[in-house]
Amino acid sequence: MKILVCVTSVPDTTAKISFTDGDTKFNKAGVTFITGPYDDYALSRAVELKEQTGGTLTVLNVGEVDSEQVIRKCLAIGADDAIRVNCEPKDSYFTAVQIATIAAQEKYDLILMGRESIDYNSGVVHGLVGEMLGIPSLSPIMKLEIDGTTAKMTREIEGGKEDIEANLPLVLGCQEPIAEWKIPNMRGIMTARTKPLRVVEPVGEDMTFTEKYMLPAPKGACKMILAENAEDLIGFLRSEAKVL
Amino acid sequence: MSVLIFTEIDNGALKKSSLEAVYYGSEVAKMKGTTATVLAIGTATDDELAKAGNFGASKVLHANDSRLANGNIQAYSDVLSLAVTQEGAETIILAMSSLGNAVAARVAAKLKASIVSNVTELPDFSNGIKVTRSIYTGKAFAKVEMRGEKQIIAVKKNAISVVESSNLAIVEPFTPTLKESDFAVKVTGTHKASGIVSLPEADLVVSAGRGLKGPENWSIVEDLANALGAATACSKPVSDLDWRPHHEHVGQTGIKVSPNLYIAAGISGAIQHLAGVNSSKVIVVINKDPEAPFFKAADYGIVGDVFDILPRLTKAVKAL
Numbered sequence: 001m002k003i004l005v006c007v008t009s010v011p012d013t014t015a016k017i018s019f020t021d022g023d024t025k026f027n028k029a030g031v032t033f034i035t036g037p038y039d040d041y042a043l044s045r046a047v048e049l050k051e052q053t054g055g056t057l058t059v060l061n062v063g064e065v066d067s068e069q070v071i072r073k074c075l076a077i078g079a080d081d082a083i084r085v086n087c088e089p090k091d092s093y094f095t096a097v098q099i100a101t102i103a104a105q106e107k108y109d110l111i112l113m114g115r116e117s118i119d120y121n122s123g124v125v126h127g128l129v130g131e132m133l134g135i136p137s138l139s140p141i142m143k144l145e146i147d148g149t150t151a152k153m154t155r156e157i158e159g160g161k162e163d164i165e166a167n168l169p170l171v172l173g174c175q176e177p178i179a180e181w182k183i184p185n186m187r188g189i190m191t192a193r194t195k196p197l198r199v200v201e202p203v204g205e206d207m208t209f210t211e212k213y214m215l216p217a218p219k220g221a222c223k224m225i226l227a228e229n230a231e232d233l234i235g236f237l238r239s240e241a242k243v244l
Numbered sequence: 245m246s247v248l249i250f251t252e253i254d255n256g257a258l259k260k261s262s263l264e265a266v267y268y269g270s271e272v273a274k275m276k277g278t279t280a281t282v283l284a285i286g287t288a289t290d291d292e293l294a295k296a297g298n299f300g301a302s303k304v305l306h307a308n309d310s311r312l313a314n315g316n317i318q319a320y321s322d323v324l325s326l327a328v329t330q331e332g333a334e335t336i337i338l339a340m341s342s343l344g345n346a347v348a349a350r351v352a353a354k355l356k357a358s359i360v361s362n363v364t365e366l367p368d369f370s371n372g373i374k375v376t377r378s379i380y381t382g383k384a385f386a387k388v389e390m391r392g393e394k395q396i397i398a399v400k401k402n403a404i405s406v407v408e409s410s411n412l413a414i415v416e417p418f419t420p421t422l423k424e425s426d427f428a429v430k431v432t433g434t435h436k437a438s439g440i441v442s443l444p445e446a447d448l449v450v451s452a453g454r455g456l457k458g459p460e461n462w463s464i465v466e467d468l469a470n471a472l473g474a475a476t477a478c479s480k481p482v483s484d485l486d487w488r489p490h491h492e493h494v495g496q497t498g499i500k501v502s503p504n505l506y507i508a509a510g511i512s513g514a515i516q517h518l519a520g521v522n523s524s525k526v527i528v529v530i531n532k533d534p535e536a537p538f539f540k541a542a543d544y545g546i547v548g549d550v551f552d553i554l555p556r557l558t559k560a561v562k563a564l
Contacts, residue, residue, distance in 0.1 A: 136318060159437050
């Protein structure tokens with residue numbers, strides 16, 4: 001089986017978010033970048049599937065040169081090779097075009113990615129790629145088993161989940177508990193250094209343009225209610241906050 | 245030229261989040277000097293669908309092919325893009341959901357449209373079409389210009405305050421021809437908790453964490469939720485421990501909610517949890533630890549024992 005896993009390089013979940021250049025650029029200073037947590041689930045399941053069924057596992061990142069540390073970590077975890085599309089992924093449509101262009105040439109059986117990136121949270125790239133390739137797309141997938149050319153999956157829906165069967169090829173957006181996150185071992189880290197990483201230039205253009213970034217208005221002080229007067233809360237919610 | 249709103253039917257009626265999207269779409273239509281048309285897929289009566297008019301729509305296209313019962317993403321995408329063509333729509337509006345986002349994405353690729361999700365306000369038409377979206381899991385916002393000839397806007401819950409009228413919409417049947425290949429994906433089973441308030445749709449949420457000490461103690465959370473008509477939610481450790489199902493887990497890697505009221509009991513408020521709830525209008529935190537970081541993000545706080553406080557709040561709500 002030929003598997004592609006698309007990964008993002010995103011600020012650590014605990015990172016303090018701020019902007020520079022008149023609120024037109026993300027401030028990278030002091031921020032640690034990690035593999036997108038959902039992408040990590042996708043990669044971990046892909047490594048398991050490759051162990052079971054054989055084949056190849058490629059990671060793809062649409063990102064600038066500084067995402068190569070994330071790509072190397074994915075190679076250390078078990079991907080065979082990597083492709084980086086050399087541009088800043090600012091627009092879902094544009095990002096999907098990059099993935100679909102490569103996938104149309106390489107004809108993967110399975111394309112996995114996180115359900116969404118944790119920077120832009122769009123959650124639409126898998127669907128865009130699926131339609132661009134003319135194959136089904138499903139997300140968020142929390143369980144994936146491959147039996148020959150059939151995939152059996154569980155997808156989370158509002159208030160529950162559904163079981164799905166479909167033939168490969170497929171594009172899937174993944175989330176927990178599809179697999180346990182894998183940590184690279186020393187041998188993986190050593191071999192990752194020499195695994196092939198191909199850099200290609202992007203095609204097409206952005207369909208959206210981010211004009212300005214903003215931080216939320218600071219939260220007002222928390223109104224503390226003494227435990228013995230806890231019932232007063234209900235009155236405040238009704239008359240003051242007007243949410244009941 | 246009209247604005248088209250993709251909606252979802254649940255139990256014979258348009259979902260609450262979809263009605264919010266209808267209102268949002270109608271406001272966009274007013275700004276553009278045109279009308280709002282709703283696409284509704286599934287089983288519902290004409291009388292029920294006509295109520296989309298209460299939220300500003302003038303027309304409802306009703307597609308009710310029995311093969312569409314299971315929320316099939318590819319088939320829904322085809323139905324929506326055919327409706328866009330029929331109506332000559334430029335702007336497509338929908339509410340964020342597991343089905344809505346999936347359909348919107350495929351339709352964006354079909355139409356070569358700009359697509360933006362998590363939109364939190366009405367668009368600005370003063371110079372191009374610009375929308376405000378939430379990014380970094382609610383930790384920031386971005387103002388984004390949509391440059392495509394067609395635009396798809398996926399709206400976050402509570403992006404707009406709805407004002408209802410008594411107008412009714414005209415309901416027309418919509419019977420597009422669907423391809424057999426649209427049904428290649430088979431839904432073989434659905435497991436859905438019944439009779440509860442759906443978490444992403446809920447206006448009020450009661451959530452609890454490890455402070456509850458075990459799944460056997462959840463009845464005090466459910467009692468308060470039932471008294472309020474709220475949905476129940478939980479923190480990641482609680483879902484990881486299997487005390488509660490994954491679809492109740494709110495946070496960075498779980499469901500993101502933006503209800504009017506979020507009550508957190510026995511949750512310390514790790515940054516990953518806050519990411520999933522920080523767009524709630526009002527946050528109440530109940531925790532025995534006065535140093536719990538969640539208090540910094542709260543509007544109301546009570547330092548106390550959840551086993552004492554929650555039943556008392558339930559009693560106070562019932563007394564209203």
